[in-house]
Amino acid sequence: GDSVTQMEGPVTLSEEAFLTINCTYTATGYPSLFWYVQYPGEGLQLLLKATKADDKGSNKGFEATYRKETTSFHLEKGSVQVSDSAVYFCALSDRGNSGGYQKVTFGIGTKLQVIP
């Protein structure tokens, strides 16, 4: 079945540091890939997405590139801010070989804490 593996947190960085949160996936079909973010006290919201190999999703300074050869979708940001402190979830939506639509599968989440 489908699965998403992401690095365990918490990750603690100083402001303006470079961020990488690793995510790899296993899927039977042709997945779309997502990063969701959950800020403290708020609900999950989509951060960025990529729907095919070599696509790069980007938003709010965050980027992730869909790497089919390594089945990865690592999240990066060049300079983090205190306001980026949140839990980040990698996810995939797999259409399957039949082209049908299947559920969204989430990783366990990685907590990021950025200190001034």
Next chain:
Amino acid sequence: GAGVSQSPSNKVTEKGKDVELRCDPISGHTALYWYRQRLGQGLEFLIYFQGNSAPDKSGLPSDRFSAERTGESVSTLTIQRTQQEDSAVYLCASSPFRGMDTEAFFGQGTRLTVV
């Protein structure tokens, strides 16, 4: 409504009681998911509905948990004989049946506390 609506937002119940959680998905969204998020932990998949297809119940942790959805409308998650380990935030999400980018839209969740 504009987004996924869940009710109640908070529920405190005594151990052994039954509880029912409600989710109103975004209108027109055919897929609906329930997840559980325990304190400090990740998302735990519970159940998935897609249109009129048989639901994927593979994530339900025990037979005390059940969920229903009529067509593409409201869903209810029922927990019978609640236990303290059921305490968590229960999240509902819906997604549209379109294209490749089947992203999920989440509600604010129901915080369940079993005392």
